[in-house]
Amino acid sequence: MKNLIIFFILLSRCIGQIVDEKETLVxxxxxxxxxxxxxxxxxxxxLGDHYLAVGQSQEYKFRDNLWHTTLFWCHMGQGPDYxxxxxxxxxxxxxxxxxxxxYWIGREDGIYFRQDPHGxxxxxxxxxNLTAY
Structure with missing residues (x-):
């Protein structure tokens, strides 16, 4: 019985993963x-290197993995010497x-964050950080 319960929990997670909406990182x-x-x-x-002009955004869409261990790290650098x-x-x-x-926004005084697109x-x-090469 216990194995059957575990099976149904995993099955529901798999089905939920298929119909879940994608996450969006901007x-x-x-x-x-x-x-x-x-x-x-x-x-x-x-996800590769991208170079954004002022006012530009880069958007990534993805689904969390089945075990909900998805983790993305990002590196931001200011031109021209980065x-x-x-x-x-x-x-x-x-x-x-x-x-x-x-949402992550690079501004002169730092990096800003928001999780709601509506205000x-x-x-x-x-x-x-200032790094020396």
Missing amino acids: LTNELNNKILAIHCKSKDDD KIQQVFEAYRSTWTKYVGYT LPLVKRYDW
């Missing part, structure tokens, strides 16, 4: 006249709720 450049370099990846997926940068956890899956949209205020999460 990174936006709001720097003052600088290119924003971004590179995001997870354990399984490398010595001002930051690496951060951009998305972590959760069992308790559907996140939907995760919740941005929250500054990270300061920029």
Whole structure:
């Protein structure tokens, strides 16, 4: 009986995974006249390098894995020499709720965050780091 219950729990998760909506990760450049370099990846997926002009965004859509262990890290760097940068956890899956949209915005004074596309205020999460090459 116990094995049957476990089977049905796993089956419901698989079916739910098929019909679940995708998560959306959006990174936006709001720097003052600088290119924003971004590179995001997870354990399984490398989303590559992207260079955003002021006002541009890069959007990634994906589904959480079955075990809800999906984790994406992103690197942002300010052009032209990209010595001002930051690496951060951009998305972590959760069992308790559907996140939907995760926004990260690069500004001159730091990196801002919001999970609601409809007007919740941005929250500054990270300061920029200066790295020497």
